[in-house]
Amino acid sequence: MAQATLTYTGELSDSWLTELMDRTGHESDGDYGVAHLPVLLTETVGQLILQENGVYMDGTTGDGGHSQAILRAQPQVKTVLGIDWDSRSMETSQARLAEFGERFVSVHGNYSDMVSLAAEQGITEVNGILLDLGFSSTQIENPGYGLSFQTDEPLDMRYDLDGDVTAEEIVNTYKERELGQLIRRFGEEPRGMSIARAIIKERPVETTVQLADIIVGVLGRRPGQRVNPATRTFQALRIAVNEELTNVENGLDAAVSLLATAGRLAVISYHSLEDRIVKSFFNQEAATCVCPPSLPVCICATMPRIKIINRRVIKPSSEEIQSNPRSRSAKLRVVQRI
Numbered sequence: 001m002a003q004a005t006l007t008y009t010g011e012l013s014d015s016w017l018t019e020l021m022d023r024t025g026h027e028s029d030g031d032y033g034v035a036h037l038p039v040l041l042t043e044t045v046g047q048l049i050l051q052e053n054g055v056y057m058d059g060t061t062g063d064g065g066h067s068q069a070i071l072r073a074q075p076q077v078k079t080v081l082g083i084d085w086d087s088r089s090m091e092t093s094q095a096r097l098a099e100f101g102e103r104f105v106s107v108h109g110n111y112s113d114m115v116s117l118a119a120e121q122g123i124t125e126v127n128g129i130l131l132d133l134g135f136s137s138t139q140i141e142n143p144g145y146g147l148s149f150q151t152d153e154p155l156d157m158r159y160d161l162d163g164d165v166t167a168e169e170i171v172n173t174y175k176e177r178e179l180g181q182l183i184r185r186f187g188e189e190p191r192g193m194s195i196a197r198a199i200i201k202e203r204p205v206e207t208t209v210q211l212a213d214i215i216v217g218v219l220g221r222r223p224g225q226r227v228n229p230a231t232r233t234f235q236a237l238r239i240a241v242n243e244e245l246t247n248v249e250n251g252l253d254a255a256v257s258l259l260a261t262a263g264r265l266a267v268i269s270y271h272s273l274e275d276r277i278v279k280s281f282f283n284q285e286a287a288t289c290v291c292p293p294s295l296p297v298c299i300c301a302t303m304p305r306i307k308i309i310n311r312r313v314i315k316p317s318s319e320e321i322q323s324n325p326r327s328r329s330a331k332l333r334v335v336q337r338i
């Protein structure tokens with residue numbers, strides 16, 4: 001499909017925004033239908049691209065919605081290095097972004113290894129990095145991932161098929177206490193211990209619906225309750241299988257070290273566990289003094305690595321939430337390398 005060039009001028013004009021959304025969010029693009037609607041698209045691109053001929057990294061390319069928007073918004077952008085752990089989504093982004101030729105470089109890997117993955121491409125610093133955390137609609141809606149209880153399938157939950165551990169292994173091998181703590185911690189599920197006890201009684205637990213039914217058996221379901229009570233436990237297992245919180249911690253540190261001076265890091269998180277890590281890492285790295293408050297003068301000579309661009313998180317507009325309900329929990333935080 002031939003595309004005219006969109007030029008991002010540094011100001012988000014209404015027509016620019018509308019055109020960008022129409023092209024990247026709401027159309028089926030070419031032969032490969034787009035299931036995942038990129039979240040906070042215009043806000044993210046607007047915050048990220050400061051260097052018009054820069055090199056950018058999309059650490060969670062997924063179906064390529066944000067990468068595509070970056071490349072279209074600014075035709076002088078030299079390269080977008082797109083990393084993802086999921087080779088199945090990478091096939092989608094590669095096909096979708098083929099029109100950009102060598103300007104889009106696709107790399108399979110964990111974004112927490114971004115420094116070495118970039119170095120393998122001859123890149124030692126970048127002008128902007130995006131981390132759009134978690135999973136995509138494509139991953140939760142399509143069979144094969146085992147992330148959802150909407151269809152009954154093996155309890156897998158790995159983004160990376162080369163990953164060692166599946167959710168099935170966790171539910172069938174962890175001790176009761178270990179499993180309960182995991183569900184409490186990563187799912188923020190107060191009844192984690194009772195759920196773990198019920199799972200252990202029913203072992204082997206092999207499919208998504210079998211697991212969801214066990215959880216509903218413990219928690220019950222009120223008539224009209226919108227969110228399935230199994231959601232928190234599924235979140236916990238997904239986080240554990242993919243070591244999501246450790247990757248966020250390591251990925252943030254790697255990103256700051258890879259950024260060129262004045263380069264920006266934009267992070268979109270979808271739940272409080274992720275956002276807490278992002279917020280506290282940014283505050284810590286932006287701190288100008290870490291002396292105990294009891295000291296009358298600063299003696300630490302702390303040199304912050306970043307400055308915070310938005311103290312208040314950027315959230316989706318009500319229009320975006322209406323057209324893409326999955327965006328409702330998204331929070332965008334942006335920092336700039338000093």
Ligand SMILES: C[S@@+](CC[C@H](N)C(=O)[O-])C[C@H]1O[C@@H](n2cnc3c(N)ncnc32)[C@H](O)[C@@H]1O
Binds near residue numbers: 039110111136159
């Ligand atoms: C919310 S989706 C990104 C969607 C993307 N921005 C788009 O517009 O299509 C998150 C993506 O991050 C990937 N992912 C999760 N953890 C990862 C990790 N540690 N390293 C690399 N990719 C990861 C998932 O496979 C998924 O494709």
